[in-house]
Amino acid sequence: MHTRIYRTAIFLLIVILLGGCTWRQQKESADPVSPQPVLPGEYFITHHLMTDQGLIRTSFAEEHIYLSESLGLWMDYLVRKKDQNLFDQQLGVLQDQFLLDHHLLSWQIESEQKSKANALVDDLRVVSALQKANRLWKKPAYQSTAKEIAQALKEKNMYKGILSDYYDASTNRTSHTITLSYIDPKAIKELESLHIFTKQMTSNQLAILKQAPRKKGFFPKSYDIKKKTYSFDQEINMIDQLYTAQHAHHAKVNTSEIMKWLKTSFKQDGKLYGRYKLSTLQPSVTYESPSVYALVILYALKQNEQKFAKTVYHRMKELQTQDPLKPYYGGYMNEKETHSFDNLLPLIAERELLNESVVQ
Template identity: 35%
Template sequence: MTKKRITLWTVLLFVTAVGLIYAPKDSEKAVDTVEKHYTNDYGMIHAYPDDPASSYLSESAGLYMQYLNQTKNKKAFAEQADLVSQYFVTQDTEQQHIKWRLENTTANALIDDVRIIDAMVTAASLFETPAYKDLADQWTGVLADTQQQNGIYVDYYDWKRDNAASRITLSYITPELTSVLPDTRKTEHILTNLDRSGVFFPKYYDTGTKSYHRQDEVNMIDQLLIALNRLHAGASSPAFHKWIIQEWQQNRLYGRYDRDTLDPAVEYEALAVYALFVMYLQESNAPGKAQEVEERMQALKDEMNPDNLHFFDYIYDKLAGHYEKERKPQ
């Protein structure tokens, strides 16, 4: 049976009529930067500044919506929520699916969906707009119906092929996932039941073979996300924690590392890596070290060409600046 669709047009009109809850000046500046350099004429976020031909990702929209919740920007949130509903949500299928990108895809990405759903649930209460929760509930139901294998949530669902992935990327098992989705115990167990003897975490878990898969070269964004996810789930990662503190004290953090040698595999640093490291340190009750990393972030920003700054790096820098410890490790 086709479900009644809920739109956000009336919500947007209502929010515009009520007016804007003003955020602090630094967040106003960030929103101004996004609107001037990272959005097209319709307000949709593209990957690189002043380049409307670059990719449009649901990831970008979700991260921005999280930031707008943090800074209590009611009007800008309503605009982004409406754009997601209009452009990223399928309109030609019985169930509503969120496309992971606008261009040529019939699949979603679990982490992006969950981030958007969580942002909508938060905004429903924060901005007293129940329609956000109604939409979030619809999308949650679709994920629960289509995106599990053997009781484990998986990376994506392709609605054209009616085919779900057979793996879950560990960095996707976020606190938001366990908060907004039903029956996540088996999925969370995959995150917390790791062999903690090695420094780096596996990349993903295969639901068919029931095994973890490791890659020779690790991405530090993935690694820090997994470490953060584990902290939120009440699981420590002593080997990783010891290594990353030592690496920071002796060197800098780079974008990728060799799993076996623990040496940097690339020469670049990334704002998003440092932003996630700041969050990890705050969750690890090390605010002094977090301040050191923030200083390096500022120096890195001064060195970088802003024309090449991907939205992921830009918004994670802003999210780190407003990060609050909503969930503490046990």
């Protein structure tokens, strides 16, 4: 009995402290909004993965690695949460730590050394977050930074008029391949809204996605711009496929076959796996991924499948450390290890469920 009372008291104390942190952050904001509770996943990231400089560690490894992927996902989350104070902190991290001389983002910082290569998907995500922030808070620095990155993408990161996977400044080489999950229609249209792309240029990018062949409803992994050929993997990487399905939906491509398969597979197994064999659609691994569940949730919401999204959310939350007395409360852990991606994406999905009032 005493143990139960003690645990309850500790939990309530944590809730009060978290609420206090949120109030303080919002109070300091230049454009205050109603305080929103700090989610357990947000608590884990800020207390266990984030450095004093605002960089997000990829894992608990002794050698710290920081990715532009983590930066972009965190900025995306902060816009959805409408937390301008923390967003402005990340704008500083972007400008001071990740931006290279030519205004693309270093995809990785390791041992305080920036990679000279970028990753298109991360740069697009950051541009999109900055544009959303500008619409929310009307701060010139958001749009001017977005425009610098967008202009650099046009000048450095295109091959034969098509955005490609990366540009490497150390070799002055632009990739000849585009991974289909990188073709984000909403983000690419932001390049048009910034007057960097014309409508025809936007259309040319989306055509790669719209014209992609399908196998059992699933998309190719990549498109070789030079050879004008698509490539399928023998395995379905669920992260890639779910990103591509979301983007295809925004490009008005029918993806109902994928949604039907997701619902059937989840109902049959009570879970979804990280990879499947394309030939049989049977799992090729035994692990579940919180990131996969997060992307299923976001995709289901776009498809007006709120009930399915909520069901998957409950399964995802079972993978999270929910006991406030545990040392890694709020984290998605693999024993004593974790990855920033597997914490940031579930956090975004949970925030979106709250924003759309699917969960409370």
